[in-house]
Structures are given as structure tokens and as C-alpha cells.
Amino acid sequence: MEYSPKNVMMSCFYLGAKIDEFNVSIDEFVINLKSDITKSNSETISSFEPQIILKLWYQLTIHLPNISSIRRTLNRNEKKFIVKFRFGEMRSHAKDFFKKVLFGDVILFYPPAQIALTVLKYALHMLDKTNDLLKDQLLNKMLGINGSRKATMF
Known part of the structure; x- marks a missing residue:
């Protein structure tokens, strides 16, 4: 199945924005996009997020403070x-x-x-x-x- 590069890119940016104690909600993220269809974008990003994590072999690493x-x-x-x-x-x-x-x-x-x-x-x-x-x-x-x-x- 083919995916739109724009949708994949939006999902990757959203995943990147959630990392390193900078927690942004999907609604706040979608508002900053230049697209007029905010509900569609939030649904697309939410559906791509687990797939991207799976494809990147995402691994949660907790850095232990000494x-x-x-x-x-x-x-x-x-x-x-x-x-x-x-x-x-x-x-x-x-x-x-x-x-x-x-x-x-x-x-x-x-x-x-x-x-x-x-x-x-x-x-x-x-x-x-x-x-x-x-x-x-x-x-x-x-x-x-x-x-x-x-x-x-x-």
C-alpha cells in the first residue's frame, strides 16, 4: 500500500515533537500545520504513528540519572x-x-x-x-x- 509522503512526514514530525520532555498534543500540533483540514490531519497522524514506530524498530530507553x-x-x-x-x-x-x-x-x-x-x-x-x-x-x-x-x- 502506498502512503503519501506528506502524511508520513507530518507523522514523523509529530513523533519528533513528542520526544525529550516536549509533550505537545495532537490538536496543538495540527493547528500549526498550513493545511485547512485539521480533523483529517489528526486522524491521519494518529493512524500512522504506530506504524512508523513499528517500522523504525522504536525502542524506549530510559536514561538513569546517576x-x-x-x-x-x-x-x-x-x-x-x-x-x-x-x-x-x-x-x-x-x-x-x-x-x-x-x-x-x-x-x-x-x-x-x-x-x-x-x-x-x-x-x-x-x-x-x-x-x-x-x-x-x-x-x-x-x-x-x-x-x-x-x-x-x-
Whole structure:
């Protein structure tokens, strides 16, 4: 069966647009095409997408973030924040947490920044310090809100 090169090209461009954390819906993609038939284009692209993936022997590869990227995030947070606790105290607890993380799928599901924040929260918990220290720092640095004031969300 013969396929129109234009339709195959549109489907390939759509597949390319969905890669690397740039998720675009098919409706948004079709609006940007210079064709007047948006419904027809979205149906064509949707029907060609699995065929193109099959023909290209598409393989999903998950790139595992290494622990050093999580440590970099922690070090960046240490330099950026003026915190009321010492990161040095928390290093042993952070290492314990990293060992636990390596036994599971956590690093596949969460980005290094979220894991680093979890490490901070875990270490504060292990040191019997309140989580308000971390919350106050984040509110103060990111939103410019003093810890004693209440944050109002719209």
C-alpha cells in the first residue's frame, strides 16, 4: 500500500515533537500545520504513528540519572540557601537514603531535584529537626515570604 509522503512526514514530525520532555498534543500540533483540514490531519497522524514506530524498530530507553547529579543538586541548594541547619550533619543520613534509593525504582520515576528535596526532608526527620526549617527556607528564597507570615494562594 502506498502512503503519501506528506502524511508520513507530518507523522514523523509529530513523533519528533513528542520526544525529550516536549509533550505537545495532537490538536496543538495540527493547528500549526498550513493545511485547512485539521480533523483529517489528526486522524491521519494518529493512524500512522504506530506504524512508523513499528517500522523504525522504536525502542524506549530510559536514561538513569546517576547519584552524582542528585549530589550536585544538593550542593547547589547548599550554596544557594542560607539555611538554619548544617548540611554536613546530614551527609551520613543522605548516604543511607541513597543506598535505599539504589535498591528501588525511585531514580526512574523522579527527577534528581525532587530526590534531593526528599533527602533533605529525610535527613531533617532523622536528626529530629522540624520540617518547617526547610519549608521556611523554600518560601523565603523562592517566594520572598518570611517564615512567620502565612502564604496565601490564589
